[in-house]
Amino acid sequence: MRRRSTFLVTMLCFGFAFFYVPILSMMVYSFNGSRLATVWGGFSTKWYVSLLSNRQILNAALLSLKIALLSATMATILGTMAGIALARFKRFRGRTLFSGLVTAPLVMPEVITGIASLMLFILMAEWIGWPASRGFTTVTLAHITFSMVFVTTIVHSRLSEADAAVEEAAMDLGSRPWQVMKDITLPIISPAIVSGWLLAFTISLDDVVITNFTTGPGTTTLPILIWSKVKLGVTPDINALATITVCIVGTGVAIAGVILNRAEKRRDRDARMAYQANQ
Amino acid sequence: MPEPARTADQRAATTVAAFPGAQLPQTSVKAPPFIRIEHVTKRFGTFTAVSDVTLEIQKGEIFSLLGGSGCGKTTLLRVLAGFEAPTEGRVFIDGQDMTDLPPYERPVNMMFQSYALFPHMTVEKNVAYGLKHEDMTGAQRAERVREMLDLVQLTEFAQRKPHQISGGQRQRVALARALAKQPKLLLLDEPLAALDKKLREHTQFELMEIQEKTGTTFIVVTHDQEEAMTLSSRLAVMDKGRIMQIGTATDVYEYPNSRFVAGFIGSINFFEATVRTTGAETAEVEVPDLGGNVTARAIPGLAPGQPITLAVRPEKVHLARKRHDLPNTFPGTVQSLAYFGKDSLYRIVLPSGHVMLVNSVNARRAGEHERVADWEDAVFLSFDPAAAILLKD
Structure with missing residues (x-):
């Protein structure tokens, strides 16, 4: 195992944080009980409920x-x-x-x-x-x-x-x-x-x-x-809406990724088998 | 040279349309040619890929188109398959004009250089693909696929996908797929190029066996002269879109009609020469680089004073330490030698400074100091008048 460079790991963490902390904070605040988007008022799913009743x-x-x-x-x-x-x-x-x-x-x-x-x-x-x-x-x-x-x-x-x-x-x-x-x-x-x-x-x-x-x-x-x-x-129901969107998109991307990855892996394994069969 | 393993009949039939210049007794057979390419020219913009090619091929032949890259051999093959329309000329197969037919209506199948197997189909489905357009029952179709897989010994791999089998197996799937429709003509584009050397030799004989079993006419495109000579009953040497010579492997090797063909197939020594006297059988030519006159087999249309090229194959030259009273004997010095086991290649410097290649078979078992000649030795080289080839161009 190669020694991991602390610098590289730090940069990686910063990179991921830059991408995902805003999204994560938005998701967390979609469960905010308070009407004010920036003040935490306890856990609540009321914004999701209000979303579903918003024609x-x-x-x-x-x-x-x-x-x-x-x-x-x-x-x-x-x-x-x-x-x-x-x-x-x-x-x-x-x-x-x-x-x-x-x-x-x-x-x-x-x-x-x-x-x-x-x-x-x-x-x-x-x-x-x-x-x-x-x-x-x-x-x-x-x-x-x-x-x-x-x-x-x-x-x-x-x-x-x-x-x-x-x-x-x-x-x-x-x-x-x-x-x-x-x-x-x-x-x-x-x-x-x-x-x-x-x-x-x-x-x-x-x-x-x-x-x-x-x-x-x-x-x-x-x-x-x-x-x-x-x-x-920014109202909390927008946060809730955005969270739902992120979840749907994320699931879709993950499924597509898994399918592609599995096909790729199967191909690799088959190629390896064919190679060994000829040894 | 290795001779293709054909029957005498086949060999006779195959020399029919041999190049008129080839000085070999020719058998004349009256059968109309199975495939006739008439004055075919193919131009891409200003580039002429195939230039006025006329060719006749008999039924059941393995015919090779041999040449370097860009000589037009693949383009000619694609014209036969129907992927390229010739700019000029016609193509006939079994008496029918094919020139304007699309590939899917020609009784011709092709084995591609890359094999071009359908990656999403199993071996079996690949072989069966062409049969779905044939008028046959499902049982007949299955039977044909089984036959084909049997022919190329891939029955146990029927359910595999192309990426699950080895290169050699893929090659055989491609062959089975192309033969499944029982085409009148099978085109093979560099059939062995993607295989490693050992597999190539084995597959070469397998291809010939399959050809004999099925009786299909094969046209093979290759850049490999050995492959062309072993596989084919006849071959055509191509250069810059033109056919330089057509004939059997022996014709083309022993009786080349031009410097290009002589140099392309095997290795050869060229000398500038001038014709001195001409006779019915032999001609005398003066060769300054050899420092004397050479007696050579005459070719038609020689006149005294005419500049000409003398060509001698390295293996046709005899090396000796002592001067024997033989025609065409010249002195030289061994500059270097390469020992290959079964034979040795000598580089002999002539008094003129010209270097001549001589190939000597090590027929006798001998130690290092007992061989025909060693480094720096003074030797005499000689060659038979029949081995001296005169070439006008």
Whole structure:
């Protein structure tokens, strides 16, 4: 066992503390009995109870979930197609431009994307009369636009690593292109598609800036609601809400991690077995 | 040279379309070629990968495309498989024009260099994959898969995934998968390149056995000359997208038609020479680097005064301490020697300063001081007129 450097361990602790102490303190204070967010008034779950009876918050959460589900699914479909195009079609007219345009939103400031989307929706409403008003549709469209790029990036990198000859082999064995896609390409990139969808879902679920620009009256997503409530001061029910969100997201990430890790370990073990069998 | 283990009939059939320049008696067989590549050219932008290739291959042959990287051999293979459309020319298999058919409609299967096994399917499913497009019952399909796994001795690994088996086993799965549809033509892209040396030799013979059992026509792409010579009934040496020579291993080794082919296959000594006199059987050429005239086997179209290249294989040169009265005998000094056990490689400096490689088989068991020649020894080297190859280019 190598001797651990005290310096490294200290830095590691500081790093973790920096990330997680705020979240932990928020979780602790969500069980605060006091109305004042910064004064401890004993343990209580009353904020969780009040949260569940708050129709406004429940509606916002439901709306956010709907938008996230729809936009993540659409973004995954479009993003997967773009990722496959980039990974498998090495030569087509405008490929460089396409690749640039597809990945640009990754580095674009959200404010710019938000304003641009807003302008587009206003102009479209003027010229073609659609979308007539801003709300669920416009927010979803905007979310698809900016979360698609994450799916594209993940699928592209996964497929670039995979041997293109595998798809050629399937075609060589008599499969038409659509059968190759169904039998070979999609199964190979399925982990990338799943993680792309999860990422798109998470991004959509907690987006404030772009939603703020593209939403309309009556369409309040959860992050927007929290944002507007916090402006009036941090109340313990927000802490409770945030704690629930962290728990849901944390569980999801942990499950995905365990699944990926297990697949990886199984692969390692099999490879080792095959190696030993040949000794 | 190692000769492929073919029957006499097969060997006769395989010399049919041998290169016209090869000075070997040729058997003429009237059978139409099974595979015909007609003036195929493939350009990528300004780069010409394959340049005006015409090739005829008989049914049941193992034909090798041999060449260095970038010589166009893989591109030609991909044109045959249907992955690349030729810029010009046509491809016929069994009399049918295949040029415009997509890969999934060709009676051709390919074994990829990387094997390209489907990582998410078991060995059995990999082999069965191509059969789902065939018109056969489930029982027939299962029977064929069993046959194929039996052929490559992988029955007990049927339920394993590709990452659970070794490299050699993967290679055999790839072969079984490509043969399962009983293609008219099997294309093999560097089939042995990913295997280690010992396994490669073993697999080479296994491939030949399987080819004989199934009777499938094989086209093998390889950069390994030994592999091409052992495996194939005939081979084509390619360079810069062109076919330089087509023939049996012996044709190409003993009767190369150009400096490129002579130098690519095996090692060889080249000398600049000038034609002096020409006869029906032999020609006299003056070789300044050897310091005299050489009698060589004549080739058509020689004229006195013509500059030409003389080529001599190292193993065709005889070394002696004493001068014997033999044609083409020249003096030299041993500069260095490398002892390999079964043979030794000598570097002989000629009086002109030119170094000649001589390969001498150690047929006699002898101690260090009893060998043919030692360091710094003055020796005489000689070679038969038939071993002296004249090359125009």
